[in-house]
Amino acid sequence: MKGNPFRGFGYLIRGFGLLTEPGLRSFVIVPLAINLVLFTLAIYLLMQQFSVLVEYCLSLMPDWLSFLDWFMWPVFAILVLISVYFSFSIVANFIAAPFNGLLAERVEQRLRGEILVDDGWKALLASVPRALHREMSKLLYQLPRFLILLLITLIPVIGFIAPALWFLFGAWMMAIQYCDYPMDNNRVSFSDLRSNLKTRRLSSLGFGGLVSLGMVIPVLNLLIMPAAVIGATIFWVEEFAPESSAQIIEQT
Structure with a gap:
Protein backbone atom coordinates (compact mmCIF):
# COMPACT_ATOMS: atom_id res chain seq x y z
CA MET A 1 0.00 0.00 0.00
CA LYS A 2 1.24 3.46 -0.90
CA GLY A 3 1.58 6.39 1.45
CA ASN A 4 2.95 6.93 4.93
CA PRO A 5 0.77 6.84 8.08
CA PHE A 6 3.09 9.29 9.84
CA ARG A 7 2.59 11.77 7.03
CA GLY A 8 -1.15 11.32 7.58
CA PHE A 9 -0.69 12.03 11.31
CA GLY A 10 1.17 15.21 10.41
CA TYR A 11 -1.71 16.66 8.42
CA LEU A 12 -4.02 16.55 11.44
CA ILE A 29 -16.34 28.52 15.89
CA VAL A 30 -19.50 27.02 14.35
CA PRO A 31 -18.21 23.41 13.97
CA LEU A 32 -16.76 23.75 17.48
CA ALA A 33 -20.14 24.80 18.90
CA LEU A 41 -26.01 15.22 24.48
CA ALA A 42 -24.28 11.93 23.60
CA ILE A 43 -22.52 11.79 26.97
CA TYR A 44 -25.78 12.60 28.78
CA LEU A 45 -27.61 9.85 26.89
CA LEU A 46 -24.94 7.28 27.69
CA MET A 47 -24.90 8.21 31.36
CA GLN A 48 -28.68 7.94 31.60
CA GLN A 49 -29.45 5.00 29.32
CA PHE A 50 -26.30 2.92 28.85
CA SER A 51 -27.23 0.00 31.12
CA VAL A 52 -30.83 0.06 29.89
CA LEU A 53 -29.73 -0.19 26.26
CA VAL A 54 -27.28 -3.03 26.94
CA GLU A 55 -29.88 -4.99 28.94
CA TYR A 56 -32.39 -4.49 26.13
CA CYS A 57 -29.94 -5.95 23.62
CA LEU A 58 -29.37 -8.95 25.90
CA SER A 59 -33.13 -9.49 26.18
CA LEU A 60 -33.29 -10.02 22.42
CA MET A 61 -31.16 -13.16 22.70
CA PRO A 62 -33.07 -16.49 22.82
CA ASP A 63 -33.19 -18.24 26.19
CA TRP A 64 -31.10 -21.17 25.01
CA LEU A 65 -28.16 -18.78 24.49
CA SER A 66 -28.36 -17.35 28.00
CA PHE A 67 -25.10 -19.11 28.91
CA LEU A 68 -23.33 -16.60 26.62
CA ASP A 69 -24.49 -13.57 28.64
CA TRP A 70 -21.01 -13.19 30.15
CA PHE A 71 -19.54 -12.89 26.65
CA MET A 72 -22.31 -10.86 25.02
CA TRP A 73 -22.58 -8.17 27.71
CA PRO A 74 -19.25 -6.52 26.80
CA VAL A 75 -19.98 -7.12 23.10
CA PHE A 76 -23.32 -5.33 23.35
CA ALA A 77 -21.75 -2.61 25.51
CA ILE A 78 -19.25 -1.90 22.73
CA LEU A 79 -22.03 -1.94 20.14
CA VAL A 80 -24.05 0.60 22.14
CA LEU A 81 -21.03 2.89 22.42
CA ILE A 82 -20.26 2.57 18.71
CA SER A 83 -23.89 3.10 17.70
CA VAL A 84 -24.29 6.23 19.82
CA TYR A 85 -20.93 7.54 18.62
CA PHE A 86 -21.74 7.02 14.93
CA SER A 87 -25.30 8.34 15.29
CA PHE A 88 -24.22 11.61 16.85
CA SER A 89 -21.28 11.91 14.42
CA ILE A 90 -23.65 11.56 11.47
CA VAL A 91 -25.97 14.26 12.85
CA ALA A 92 -23.01 16.55 13.57
CA ASN A 93 -21.63 16.07 10.06
CA PHE A 94 -24.97 16.88 8.42
CA ILE A 95 -25.39 20.07 10.45
CA ALA A 96 -21.78 21.22 10.09
CA ALA A 97 -21.27 20.24 6.41
CA PRO A 98 -21.87 23.70 4.86
CA PHE A 99 -19.66 25.38 7.48
CA ASN A 100 -16.92 22.78 7.01
CA GLY A 101 -17.04 23.31 3.25
CA LEU A 102 -16.50 27.04 3.71
CA LEU A 103 -13.68 26.39 6.19
CA ALA A 104 -11.97 24.08 3.68
CA GLU A 105 -12.35 26.73 0.98
CA ARG A 106 -10.78 29.45 3.15
CA VAL A 107 -7.91 27.16 4.17
CA GLU A 108 -7.18 26.29 0.55
CA GLN A 109 -7.16 29.97 -0.39
CA ARG A 110 -4.70 30.65 2.41
CA LEU A 111 -2.42 27.76 1.45
CA ARG A 112 -2.30 29.02 -2.14
CA GLY A 113 -1.56 32.57 -1.03
CA GLU A 114 -4.86 33.86 -2.39
CA ILE A 115 -6.82 36.75 -0.91
CA LEU A 116 -9.40 35.50 1.57
CA VAL A 117 -12.82 36.49 0.30
CA ASP A 118 -15.75 36.45 2.71
CA ASP A 119 -19.00 35.93 0.79
CA GLY A 120 -21.00 35.73 4.02
CA TRP A 121 -24.33 34.00 4.47
CA LYS A 122 -25.10 34.04 0.74
CA ALA A 123 -22.28 31.59 -0.01
CA LEU A 124 -23.23 29.47 2.98
CA LEU A 125 -26.87 29.12 1.95
CA ALA A 126 -25.91 28.39 -1.67
CA SER A 127 -23.68 25.53 -0.54
CA VAL A 128 -26.29 23.79 1.66
CA PRO A 129 -28.01 21.58 -1.00
CA ARG A 130 -24.74 20.30 -2.43
CA ALA A 131 -23.27 19.72 1.04
CA LEU A 132 -26.29 17.73 2.21
CA HIS A 133 -26.32 15.66 -0.98
CA ARG A 134 -22.66 14.83 -0.44
CA GLU A 135 -23.28 13.86 3.19
CA MET A 136 -26.03 11.50 2.01
CA SER A 137 -23.59 9.88 -0.43
CA LYS A 138 -21.16 9.26 2.43
CA LEU A 139 -23.92 7.86 4.61
CA LEU A 140 -25.08 5.45 1.88
CA TYR A 141 -21.48 4.31 1.45
CA GLN A 142 -20.94 3.88 5.19
CA LEU A 143 -24.20 2.24 6.28
CA PRO A 144 -23.94 -1.20 4.58
CA ARG A 145 -20.34 -1.57 5.73
CA PHE A 146 -21.37 -0.59 9.23
CA LEU A 147 -24.07 -3.29 9.25
CA ILE A 148 -21.66 -5.94 7.95
CA LEU A 149 -19.26 -5.12 10.77
CA LEU A 150 -22.09 -5.38 13.29
CA LEU A 151 -22.83 -8.89 12.03
CA ILE A 152 -19.17 -9.87 12.23
CA THR A 153 -19.01 -8.56 15.79
CA LEU A 154 -21.89 -10.83 16.81
CA ILE A 155 -20.34 -14.00 15.40
CA PRO A 156 -18.54 -16.03 18.14
CA VAL A 157 -14.78 -16.45 17.66
CA ILE A 158 -14.69 -14.25 14.53
CA GLY A 159 -16.00 -11.42 16.69
CA PHE A 160 -12.66 -11.24 18.49
CA ILE A 161 -11.09 -9.50 15.48
CA ALA A 162 -13.94 -6.97 15.41
CA PRO A 163 -12.12 -4.22 17.40
CA ALA A 164 -9.32 -4.08 14.81
CA LEU A 165 -11.85 -4.04 11.97
CA TRP A 166 -13.85 -1.27 13.67
CA PHE A 167 -10.71 0.85 14.04
CA LEU A 168 -9.72 0.42 10.38
CA PHE A 169 -13.28 1.12 9.28
CA GLY A 170 -13.43 4.24 11.44
CA ALA A 171 -10.06 5.45 10.14
CA TRP A 172 -11.10 4.99 6.51
CA MET A 173 -14.46 6.69 7.04
CA MET A 174 -12.85 9.66 8.82
CA ALA A 175 -10.44 10.09 5.92
CA ILE A 176 -13.38 10.05 3.49
CA GLN A 177 -15.48 12.31 5.70
CA TYR A 178 -12.98 15.15 6.01
CA CYS A 179 -11.07 14.89 2.73
CA ASP A 180 -14.43 15.19 1.02
CA TYR A 181 -14.79 18.87 1.95
CA PRO A 182 -11.83 20.22 -0.06
CA MET A 183 -12.39 17.70 -2.87
CA ASP A 184 -16.07 18.55 -3.14
CA ASN A 185 -15.16 22.25 -3.31
CA ASN A 186 -12.98 21.36 -6.31
CA ARG A 187 -15.78 19.29 -7.92
CA VAL A 188 -14.09 15.93 -7.37
CA SER A 189 -16.79 13.23 -7.56
CA PHE A 190 -17.39 10.93 -4.61
CA SER A 191 -16.05 7.91 -6.52
CA ASP A 192 -12.93 9.85 -7.54
CA LEU A 193 -12.50 10.93 -3.92
CA ARG A 194 -12.30 7.29 -2.85
CA SER A 195 -9.95 6.46 -5.74
CA ASN A 196 -7.66 9.34 -4.74
CA LEU A 197 -7.49 8.19 -1.13
CA LYS A 198 -6.73 4.62 -2.21
CA THR A 199 -3.63 5.87 -4.03
CA ARG A 200 -2.40 7.14 -0.63
CA ARG A 201 -4.08 4.48 1.49
CA LEU A 202 -1.53 4.43 4.34
CA SER A 203 -1.47 8.22 4.59
CA SER A 204 -5.26 8.27 4.51
CA LEU A 205 -5.54 5.63 7.25
CA GLY A 206 -2.93 7.43 9.34
CA PHE A 207 -4.87 10.68 9.07
CA GLY A 208 -8.26 9.05 9.68
CA GLY A 209 -6.96 6.85 12.49
CA LEU A 210 -5.61 9.84 14.42
CA VAL A 211 -8.92 11.66 13.89
CA SER A 212 -10.77 8.62 15.28
CA LEU A 213 -8.53 8.50 18.35
CA GLY A 214 -8.93 12.23 18.90
CA MET A 215 -12.69 11.90 18.89
CA VAL A 216 -12.69 9.73 22.03
CA ILE A 217 -10.42 12.04 24.06
CA PRO A 218 -12.42 14.51 26.18
CA VAL A 219 -11.96 18.21 25.31
CA LEU A 220 -9.78 17.32 22.31
CA ASN A 221 -12.84 15.81 20.61
CA LEU A 222 -14.46 19.26 20.59
CA LEU A 223 -11.65 20.63 18.42
CA ILE A 224 -11.19 17.60 16.20
CA MET A 225 -13.78 18.51 13.55
CA PRO A 226 -12.34 21.89 12.46
CA ALA A 227 -8.76 20.62 12.87
CA ALA A 228 -9.57 17.60 10.67
CA VAL A 229 -11.13 19.82 7.99
CA ILE A 230 -8.01 21.98 7.93
CA GLY A 231 -5.68 18.97 7.96
CA ALA A 232 -7.62 17.28 5.16
CA THR A 233 -7.38 20.45 3.08
CA ILE A 234 -3.60 20.50 3.52
CA PHE A 235 -3.62 16.81 2.51
CA TRP A 236 -5.59 17.69 -0.65
CA VAL A 237 -3.42 20.63 -1.66
CA GLU A 238 -0.11 18.86 -1.09
CA GLU A 239 -0.88 15.44 -2.55
CA PHE A 240 -3.94 15.55 -4.79
CA ALA A 241 -4.59 19.04 -6.19
CA PRO A 242 -3.68 19.35 -9.88
CA GLU A 243 -1.75 22.58 -9.30
CA SER A 244 1.72 21.68 -8.10
CA SER A 245 2.82 25.25 -7.35
CA ALA A 246 0.68 25.70 -4.23
CA GLN A 247 2.31 27.80 -1.55
CA ILE A 248 2.22 25.47 1.42
CA ILE A 249 2.85 27.02 4.81
CA GLU A 250 4.74 24.59 7.04
CA GLN A 251 3.76 24.45 10.69
CA THR A 252 6.45 24.29 13.34
Missing part, protein backbone atom coordinates in the same frame (compact mmCIF):
# COMPACT_ATOMS: atom_id res chain seq x y z
CA ILE A 13 -1.35 18.00 13.73
CA ARG A 14 -0.81 20.86 11.28
CA GLY A 15 -4.57 21.32 11.19
CA PHE A 16 -4.54 22.02 14.92
CA GLY A 17 -1.76 24.54 14.31
CA LEU A 18 -4.00 26.64 12.06
CA LEU A 19 -7.09 26.68 14.29
CA THR A 20 -6.33 30.11 15.73
CA GLU A 21 -5.45 31.84 12.46
CA PRO A 22 -7.29 35.21 12.32
CA GLY A 23 -8.81 34.58 8.88
CA LEU A 24 -10.14 31.17 9.88
CA ARG A 25 -11.44 31.67 13.41
CA SER A 26 -15.01 32.54 12.46
CA PHE A 27 -15.30 29.33 10.41
CA VAL A 28 -13.87 27.26 13.27
CA ILE A 34 -21.96 22.00 17.04
CA ASN A 35 -19.52 19.42 18.42
CA LEU A 36 -19.89 20.81 21.93
CA VAL A 37 -23.68 20.57 21.93
CA LEU A 38 -23.97 17.14 20.29
CA PHE A 39 -21.21 15.43 22.24
CA THR A 40 -22.68 16.80 25.46
Whole structure:
Protein backbone atom coordinates (compact mmCIF):
# COMPACT_ATOMS: atom_id res chain seq x y z
CA MET A 1 0.00 0.00 0.00
CA LYS A 2 1.24 3.46 -0.90
CA GLY A 3 1.58 6.39 1.45
CA ASN A 4 2.95 6.93 4.93
CA PRO A 5 0.77 6.84 8.08
CA PHE A 6 3.09 9.29 9.84
CA ARG A 7 2.59 11.77 7.03
CA GLY A 8 -1.15 11.32 7.58
CA PHE A 9 -0.69 12.03 11.31
CA GLY A 10 1.17 15.21 10.41
CA TYR A 11 -1.71 16.66 8.42
CA LEU A 12 -4.02 16.55 11.44
CA ILE A 13 -1.35 18.00 13.73
CA ARG A 14 -0.81 20.86 11.28
CA GLY A 15 -4.57 21.32 11.19
CA PHE A 16 -4.54 22.02 14.92
CA GLY A 17 -1.76 24.54 14.31
CA LEU A 18 -4.00 26.64 12.06
CA LEU A 19 -7.09 26.68 14.29
CA THR A 20 -6.33 30.11 15.73
CA GLU A 21 -5.45 31.84 12.46
CA PRO A 22 -7.29 35.21 12.32
CA GLY A 23 -8.81 34.58 8.88
CA LEU A 24 -10.14 31.17 9.88
CA ARG A 25 -11.44 31.67 13.41
CA SER A 26 -15.01 32.54 12.46
CA PHE A 27 -15.30 29.33 10.41
CA VAL A 28 -13.87 27.26 13.27
CA ILE A 29 -16.34 28.52 15.89
CA VAL A 30 -19.50 27.02 14.35
CA PRO A 31 -18.21 23.41 13.97
CA LEU A 32 -16.76 23.75 17.48
CA ALA A 33 -20.14 24.80 18.90
CA ILE A 34 -21.96 22.00 17.04
CA ASN A 35 -19.52 19.42 18.42
CA LEU A 36 -19.89 20.81 21.93
CA VAL A 37 -23.68 20.57 21.93
CA LEU A 38 -23.97 17.14 20.29
CA PHE A 39 -21.21 15.43 22.24
CA THR A 40 -22.68 16.80 25.46
CA LEU A 41 -26.01 15.22 24.48
CA ALA A 42 -24.28 11.93 23.60
CA ILE A 43 -22.52 11.79 26.97
CA TYR A 44 -25.78 12.60 28.78
CA LEU A 45 -27.61 9.85 26.89
CA LEU A 46 -24.94 7.28 27.69
CA MET A 47 -24.90 8.21 31.36
CA GLN A 48 -28.68 7.94 31.60
CA GLN A 49 -29.45 5.00 29.32
CA PHE A 50 -26.30 2.92 28.85
CA SER A 51 -27.23 0.00 31.12
CA VAL A 52 -30.83 0.06 29.89
CA LEU A 53 -29.73 -0.19 26.26
CA VAL A 54 -27.28 -3.03 26.94
CA GLU A 55 -29.88 -4.99 28.94
CA TYR A 56 -32.39 -4.49 26.13
CA CYS A 57 -29.94 -5.95 23.62
CA LEU A 58 -29.37 -8.95 25.90
CA SER A 59 -33.13 -9.49 26.18
CA LEU A 60 -33.29 -10.02 22.42
CA MET A 61 -31.16 -13.16 22.70
CA PRO A 62 -33.07 -16.49 22.82
CA ASP A 63 -33.19 -18.24 26.19
CA TRP A 64 -31.10 -21.17 25.01
CA LEU A 65 -28.16 -18.78 24.49
CA SER A 66 -28.36 -17.35 28.00
CA PHE A 67 -25.10 -19.11 28.91
CA LEU A 68 -23.33 -16.60 26.62
CA ASP A 69 -24.49 -13.57 28.64
CA TRP A 70 -21.01 -13.19 30.15
CA PHE A 71 -19.54 -12.89 26.65
CA MET A 72 -22.31 -10.86 25.02
CA TRP A 73 -22.58 -8.17 27.71
CA PRO A 74 -19.25 -6.52 26.80
CA VAL A 75 -19.98 -7.12 23.10
CA PHE A 76 -23.32 -5.33 23.35
CA ALA A 77 -21.75 -2.61 25.51
CA ILE A 78 -19.25 -1.90 22.73
CA LEU A 79 -22.03 -1.94 20.14
CA VAL A 80 -24.05 0.60 22.14
CA LEU A 81 -21.03 2.89 22.42
CA ILE A 82 -20.26 2.57 18.71
CA SER A 83 -23.89 3.10 17.70
CA VAL A 84 -24.29 6.23 19.82
CA TYR A 85 -20.93 7.54 18.62
CA PHE A 86 -21.74 7.02 14.93
CA SER A 87 -25.30 8.34 15.29
CA PHE A 88 -24.22 11.61 16.85
CA SER A 89 -21.28 11.91 14.42
CA ILE A 90 -23.65 11.56 11.47
CA VAL A 91 -25.97 14.26 12.85
CA ALA A 92 -23.01 16.55 13.57
CA ASN A 93 -21.63 16.07 10.06
CA PHE A 94 -24.97 16.88 8.42
CA ILE A 95 -25.39 20.07 10.45
CA ALA A 96 -21.78 21.22 10.09
CA ALA A 97 -21.27 20.24 6.41
CA PRO A 98 -21.87 23.70 4.86
CA PHE A 99 -19.66 25.38 7.48
CA ASN A 100 -16.92 22.78 7.01
CA GLY A 101 -17.04 23.31 3.25
CA LEU A 102 -16.50 27.04 3.71
CA LEU A 103 -13.68 26.39 6.19
CA ALA A 104 -11.97 24.08 3.68
CA GLU A 105 -12.35 26.73 0.98
CA ARG A 106 -10.78 29.45 3.15
CA VAL A 107 -7.91 27.16 4.17
CA GLU A 108 -7.18 26.29 0.55
CA GLN A 109 -7.16 29.97 -0.39
CA ARG A 110 -4.70 30.65 2.41
CA LEU A 111 -2.42 27.76 1.45
CA ARG A 112 -2.30 29.02 -2.14
CA GLY A 113 -1.56 32.57 -1.03
CA GLU A 114 -4.86 33.86 -2.39
CA ILE A 115 -6.82 36.75 -0.91
CA LEU A 116 -9.40 35.50 1.57
CA VAL A 117 -12.82 36.49 0.30
CA ASP A 118 -15.75 36.45 2.71
CA ASP A 119 -19.00 35.93 0.79
CA GLY A 120 -21.00 35.73 4.02
CA TRP A 121 -24.33 34.00 4.47
CA LYS A 122 -25.10 34.04 0.74
CA ALA A 123 -22.28 31.59 -0.01
CA LEU A 124 -23.23 29.47 2.98
CA LEU A 125 -26.87 29.12 1.95
CA ALA A 126 -25.91 28.39 -1.67
CA SER A 127 -23.68 25.53 -0.54
CA VAL A 128 -26.29 23.79 1.66
CA PRO A 129 -28.01 21.58 -1.00
CA ARG A 130 -24.74 20.30 -2.43
CA ALA A 131 -23.27 19.72 1.04
CA LEU A 132 -26.29 17.73 2.21
CA HIS A 133 -26.32 15.66 -0.98
CA ARG A 134 -22.66 14.83 -0.44
CA GLU A 135 -23.28 13.86 3.19
CA MET A 136 -26.03 11.50 2.01
CA SER A 137 -23.59 9.88 -0.43
CA LYS A 138 -21.16 9.26 2.43
CA LEU A 139 -23.92 7.86 4.61
CA LEU A 140 -25.08 5.45 1.88
CA TYR A 141 -21.48 4.31 1.45
CA GLN A 142 -20.94 3.88 5.19
CA LEU A 143 -24.20 2.24 6.28
CA PRO A 144 -23.94 -1.20 4.58
CA ARG A 145 -20.34 -1.57 5.73
CA PHE A 146 -21.37 -0.59 9.23
CA LEU A 147 -24.07 -3.29 9.25
CA ILE A 148 -21.66 -5.94 7.95
CA LEU A 149 -19.26 -5.12 10.77
CA LEU A 150 -22.09 -5.38 13.29
CA LEU A 151 -22.83 -8.89 12.03
CA ILE A 152 -19.17 -9.87 12.23
CA THR A 153 -19.01 -8.56 15.79
CA LEU A 154 -21.89 -10.83 16.81
CA ILE A 155 -20.34 -14.00 15.40
CA PRO A 156 -18.54 -16.03 18.14
CA VAL A 157 -14.78 -16.45 17.66
CA ILE A 158 -14.69 -14.25 14.53
CA GLY A 159 -16.00 -11.42 16.69
CA PHE A 160 -12.66 -11.24 18.49
CA ILE A 161 -11.09 -9.50 15.48
CA ALA A 162 -13.94 -6.97 15.41
CA PRO A 163 -12.12 -4.22 17.40
CA ALA A 164 -9.32 -4.08 14.81
CA LEU A 165 -11.85 -4.04 11.97
CA TRP A 166 -13.85 -1.27 13.67
CA PHE A 167 -10.71 0.85 14.04
CA LEU A 168 -9.72 0.42 10.38
CA PHE A 169 -13.28 1.12 9.28
CA GLY A 170 -13.43 4.24 11.44
CA ALA A 171 -10.06 5.45 10.14
CA TRP A 172 -11.10 4.99 6.51
CA MET A 173 -14.46 6.69 7.04
CA MET A 174 -12.85 9.66 8.82
CA ALA A 175 -10.44 10.09 5.92
CA ILE A 176 -13.38 10.05 3.49
CA GLN A 177 -15.48 12.31 5.70
CA TYR A 178 -12.98 15.15 6.01
CA CYS A 179 -11.07 14.89 2.73
CA ASP A 180 -14.43 15.19 1.02
CA TYR A 181 -14.79 18.87 1.95
CA PRO A 182 -11.83 20.22 -0.06
CA MET A 183 -12.39 17.70 -2.87
CA ASP A 184 -16.07 18.55 -3.14
CA ASN A 185 -15.16 22.25 -3.31
CA ASN A 186 -12.98 21.36 -6.31
CA ARG A 187 -15.78 19.29 -7.92
CA VAL A 188 -14.09 15.93 -7.37
CA SER A 189 -16.79 13.23 -7.56
CA PHE A 190 -17.39 10.93 -4.61
CA SER A 191 -16.05 7.91 -6.52
CA ASP A 192 -12.93 9.85 -7.54
CA LEU A 193 -12.50 10.93 -3.92
CA ARG A 194 -12.30 7.29 -2.85
CA SER A 195 -9.95 6.46 -5.74
CA ASN A 196 -7.66 9.34 -4.74
CA LEU A 197 -7.49 8.19 -1.13
CA LYS A 198 -6.73 4.62 -2.21
CA THR A 199 -3.63 5.87 -4.03
CA ARG A 200 -2.40 7.14 -0.63
CA ARG A 201 -4.08 4.48 1.49
CA LEU A 202 -1.53 4.43 4.34
CA SER A 203 -1.47 8.22 4.59
CA SER A 204 -5.26 8.27 4.51
CA LEU A 205 -5.54 5.63 7.25
CA GLY A 206 -2.93 7.43 9.34
CA PHE A 207 -4.87 10.68 9.07
CA GLY A 208 -8.26 9.05 9.68
CA GLY A 209 -6.96 6.85 12.49
CA LEU A 210 -5.61 9.84 14.42
CA VAL A 211 -8.92 11.66 13.89
CA SER A 212 -10.77 8.62 15.28
CA LEU A 213 -8.53 8.50 18.35
CA GLY A 214 -8.93 12.23 18.90
CA MET A 215 -12.69 11.90 18.89
CA VAL A 216 -12.69 9.73 22.03
CA ILE A 217 -10.42 12.04 24.06
CA PRO A 218 -12.42 14.51 26.18
CA VAL A 219 -11.96 18.21 25.31
CA LEU A 220 -9.78 17.32 22.31
CA ASN A 221 -12.84 15.81 20.61
CA LEU A 222 -14.46 19.26 20.59
CA LEU A 223 -11.65 20.63 18.42
CA ILE A 224 -11.19 17.60 16.20
CA MET A 225 -13.78 18.51 13.55
CA PRO A 226 -12.34 21.89 12.46
CA ALA A 227 -8.76 20.62 12.87
CA ALA A 228 -9.57 17.60 10.67
CA VAL A 229 -11.13 19.82 7.99
CA ILE A 230 -8.01 21.98 7.93
CA GLY A 231 -5.68 18.97 7.96
CA ALA A 232 -7.62 17.28 5.16
CA THR A 233 -7.38 20.45 3.08
CA ILE A 234 -3.60 20.50 3.52
CA PHE A 235 -3.62 16.81 2.51
CA TRP A 236 -5.59 17.69 -0.65
CA VAL A 237 -3.42 20.63 -1.66
CA GLU A 238 -0.11 18.86 -1.09
CA GLU A 239 -0.88 15.44 -2.55
CA PHE A 240 -3.94 15.55 -4.79
CA ALA A 241 -4.59 19.04 -6.19
CA PRO A 242 -3.68 19.35 -9.88
CA GLU A 243 -1.75 22.58 -9.30
CA SER A 244 1.72 21.68 -8.10
CA SER A 245 2.82 25.25 -7.35
CA ALA A 246 0.68 25.70 -4.23
CA GLN A 247 2.31 27.80 -1.55
CA ILE A 248 2.22 25.47 1.42
CA ILE A 249 2.85 27.02 4.81
CA GLU A 250 4.74 24.59 7.04
CA GLN A 251 3.76 24.45 10.69
CA THR A 252 6.45 24.29 13.34
